[in-house]
Amino acid sequence: MTGSILIVDDDPVQRRLIEAAVTKFGHTAVVADSGEAGLDALDGPNARDVSVVILDLVMPGLDGIGVLKAMRERGIHVPVIVQTAQGGIETVVSAMRHGAFDFVVKPASPDRLQASIGNALKVEAVEGEVKRTSRRRGDHLTFKDLITHSPAMDRVIRLGQKAAASNIPILIEGESGVGKELVARAVQGSSDRRSKPFVTVNCGAIPDNLVESILFGHEKGSFTGATEKHSGKFVEAHSGTLFLDEIGDLPLDVQVKLLRAVQDGEVDPVGGRSTVRVDIRLISATHRNLLQQVKDGKFREDLFYRLNVYPIFVPPLRDRRDDIPYLVDHFMEKVAPADPRRRLNGISAAALAMLQAYDWPGNIRQLENAVFRASVLCEGDVLTVEEFPQIRAQVDGTVNLDAHSAPLPHALPGLAIESRGQGPAAEDGIAATEFDAPARLQPRFGTLRALDERGNVRALADVELEMIKLAIDHYNGQMSEVARRLGIGRSTLYRKLKEYGIDPETGRIDRLAS
Ligand SMILES: Nc1ncnc2c1ncn2[C@@H]1O[C@H](COP(=O)(O)OP(=O)(O)OP(=O)(O)O)[C@@H](O)[C@H]1O
The missing domain is CATH 3.40.50.300 (P-loop containing nucleotide triphosphate hydrolases)
Incomplete structure (x- = not known):
């Protein structure tokens, strides 16, 4: 599958490298040297037919997150592969929260880039079909x-x-x-x-x-x-x-x-x-x-x-995790192909437990994107943790996924998990009567991950950030205690909070890392 790929990067060398790779993969490359020029290529009078965007995060003027936001505001749904020099988990979270489809760390290997573009093109093709079908429902929502x-x-x-x-x-x-x-x-x-x-x-x-x-x-x-x-x-x-x-x-x-x-x-x-x-x-x-x-x-x-x-x-979604199984089912249904033989049978218990354990900073939009992506790229007949690599990278080490590898014994009312289309209840279109909610996993408190999603040791700054957030949580925001336990002065703690954009009241990140 080939398509037209828009490369948005202010660095001419980087632009040329990606352009050469993209052309070699058989796609057409369109380049833009700033966030503004990138948006112009996607929208307005100069809009071109772009199937996928490869977007640099750090750019002067309108940066990558700004482009992602503007795309969403303008209803542009082209999949975006974000690339940045930093591979910190916060950067991934930030980009994904703003609707990025995938994430590559510079310099991205040709194989990784090719796989990511291939996946994005697949998703783009299905998304167009979903949009056309959902538009038929008309505008009257209740x-x-x-x-x-x-x-x-x-x-x-x-x-x-x-x-x-x-x-x-x-x-x-x-x-x-x-x-x-x-x-x-x-x-x-x-x-x-x-x-x-x-x-x-x-x-x-x-x-x-x-x-x-x-x-x-x-x-x-x-x-x-x-x-x-x-x-x-x-x-x-x-x-x-x-x-x-x-x-x-x-x-x-x-x-x-x-x-x-x-x-x-x-x-x-x-x-x-x-x-x-x-x-x-x-x-x-x-x-x-x-x-x-x-x-x-x-x-x-x-x-x-x-x-x-x-x-x-x-x-926020993290305060209503019970909705997650229903939302997952709804979003899977939304992208399901018309042909019943090509439909997925459900989601594994481990994957669902992982989705329920995750905090979803981008809320339902992020869940929708994740399920959409997973459903389109899934090669088996059930969604597993493998289909949610970005979420897995963030949950791994804090949640024991192996404990949930067994299939769920019962379906939720109106929702079949790992058994959709099988068994008498599903055949009748009647859901199982017994409500057996999937076990809710809490992250193992007090655990920090040492390795990143690629198996490399994480940067000290990322670990420090996570440690500070954990300490704020653990000591209920008592900053003197947090500083004492971390072995630093209060003023150093506040300086670090400012540096990382953490709100001292909530312990949450306000500023988006990029
Ligand atoms: N309860 C729900 N059931 C099904 N889909 C939902 C639900 N809530 C949100 N969504 C879907 O999640 C996506 C985000 O929702 P929406 O745009 O309404 O969020 P928002 O709070 O207005 O976001 P923003 O603040 O970024 O504008 C949409 O695709 C929407 O259809």
Whole structure:
């Protein structure tokens, strides 16, 4: 299988090396010398038909993570193979969280690169088919489309259903990839506005100087580049729902205008002489702590209270691990080929235990990508730990996978594991009656991995980072105790936390390593 491969790297030597390798494998190479040029090749007027992207992580200007984010915001689903000089686990996590398909450490061996491109092309081919099939379902999502069996999500569904019956502004909070947009769509799909427009704006993805015109519209000639009149997202969403994602990223001056639009139901297009009345249902979402943003002077307090009339918090996947088997089944089903003979029979108990033990920093989006990739690349008839190499690399050593190599004795209700399509229950389409949840594995606390995913000794900095996180967890965030036990001063500890981007409150990494 061959395709057109976009190579995004600021280093000319590296670019040429990859280009030569890609061409040798029989693919067509397209090169871009910056993140911006890479995006341009994928989107907009210069867009080319690209099947796979090979992306450098560290670049001046728009870096690799920035490109991954922008691709997601713009709905570009081309598989991305990330390459970087660092092979630290945090870098892998960061790239995978942002939707990277695979990860190679520079200098990548030709074999590794070829295998990775081959896999990406396979996934790309199936993904196109899945997109076409799922689009047929139409746009009306309801709360029934949310796959969940966890009490933590009951509250979300209850609040969402109630909100759907009114026009009250909703603020959906939760980490990236937890399903905030899905909840917003379910609210719209369960409301009277279901057949009206649902307009999404990702406030974090728009350049600051264009936010105002994109939201409120502009008149022709109102600024350089405004060659046509543009109605703006508020007007587009008239009579329907406007979903403002990443609202915490909105610049302060635009917040003033948003407040007026929310309060008075009127917008002022840039360069326009008159105001335009709009009737919209507003749903905002953020992965940030908006209240903290208010305290830090980054978000207007008056706007916060206007938006936060009805808050809904969507919990991270690690707080609802019971959903994982159901989600895995759902995502496997989504990519399953129509031909029943080519379908997978399920997932092994060990693989499921591993997925349940993992923390999923990229939440459901990351799980969806992992299952998708695993299903397409699986050569057997059951998904095993081998099909989740990136997750395995992170869980290995903290979870005893061998203890879970035996098949699961029973299926979950409505979910067959390692026995799909076999046995009387499955044949009847009836699930096993006895609920025998797969054993939940907790990582063995106090264990640090010494080797990386390629079997080499891990860098000291990575081990140090993990050790600090473990200590914070172990001593419940008591920083004096953490510093004392690690044998360093408090100021050294705080300096290290800053260096690694660890939030002293939570012990979690805020900054993305690259
Ligand atoms: N409960 C669920 N059942 C099935 N699929 C889900 C569920 N929650 C999320 N997903 C899927 O996970 C992916 C991420 O969800 P979504 O885009 O809604 O997350 P988000 O919180 O809005 O992310 P971000 O903050 O990055 O915008 C989507 O493909 C979505 O369909």
